[in-house]
Amino acid sequence: MELQGYHVKLMQLRREDLEMVRQWRNDPKIQQFMLSQSQITPEQQQAWFEKINNDPRHLQFVIYYKDAPIGAANLKVISGDALQNAQVIEPGLYIYDDKYRANLLAFAPTLLLNDYCFDTLMAQKLRAVVKKDNIAALNYNQKLGYQVIKDGDLVEIELDKLNYEKVSKPLKRLLSR
Amino acid sequence: MTKENQDKLIEAFATALNIDNSAVTEQLAYNTIPEWDSTAHMVLIAELEDVFDIMLDTDDIIDMSSVAKAKEILIKYGVEM
16 A cells, blocks of 8 residues: 655555665664664564554555655554544654654655545544653644643644644645645 | 855745745755654645745655755756746
8 A cells, every 4th residue: 555645655565675675673763762662672672563464444655755765654543443443543654764853854754644634535624642751752642733632741632634634734735735 | 056046045944934945955955954844844834835936846845855956856846936
């Protein structure tokens, strides 16, 4: 499966991507903001892939810009048996390539994922849990219209379609030329 | 870039980011100050397009990560040196 738009491409995670993604995920610059701080071994990565690969509640992607992999993204069901039937979906992503981490391009894969969730999967809401010290992610999500529903060491944020459409319009215009 | 265009560039950055002209240095980069976030970046693009009467491609909007880079990109669009 592949999603394309806003100058980026999201390609479903393949077996041959696993080592690259594992190394990204274990890099302290990414790991520090993950809910789990443990190092992932190749065996764990393999086992995780076997578990989620055909699970209808998960989709894992590698983000490409100009044919180069720059990060990873995923969708998962909060509750329910499949993404197609989910009312609430949890999207997640990180940009690994430093050139695009603090860059407007970082919004492109999220716009693509959010459009897919709201327009194709017909989700009612998107939800995310962000560590309180991940200020960049909180600001980033706020720019996309997310609202805080529960504060704490872990901040729970939510986005509905109406708010997303309203807030994302100028970003979409810039990234759709 | 002519002195006049350099002044216009500084003014455009200062206006869009709501910062003092003196803060607009070559090294100033996207997301390194609170004032230059994604919202301000969009305002900045609109300002630059208006001031220099150009239409930037998305790749250049993405690439415009610093004042120095903005100069490079504007030159590509025929803004005089």
